[in-house]
Amino acid sequence: MRKQQAVKQQQAVKSAGAGRGGGRGLRGITRFGSEVISELKKVNWPDRRTVAGYTVVVLVSVSIITAIIFGLDYLFGQAIVALYT
Numbered sequence: 263m264r265k266q267q268a269v270k271q272q273q274a275v276k277s278a279g280a281g282r283g284g285g286r287g288l289r290g291i292t293r294f295g296s297e298v299i300s301e302l303k304k305v306n307w308p309d310r311r312t313v314a315g316y317t318v319v320v321l322v323s324v325s326i327i328t329a330i331i332f333g334l335d336y337l338f339g340q341a342i343v344a345l346y347t
Contacts, residue, residue: 308316
């Protein structure tokens with residue numbers, strides 16, 4: 263297993279070293295842009311309903327945690343005021 267990883271790593275280093283000289287300037291930027299676009303096409307994008315569901319879950323969770331922190335802050339504040347008065 264480790265030998266296979268070492269071989270893959272060496273191949274990656276060789277392929278990266280081979281393209282060093284020609285990838286500069288405008289060609290390098292356009293190549294990078296086209297690679298980014300091709301990778302983004304491979305992404306499994308969620309549909310609108312899934313995103314809306316996740317958004318609701320996040321907003322509810324943040325609201326609950328905010329209320330808990332606010333309540334604890336208020337209680338500790340009242341405890342400190344009672345302690346020093």
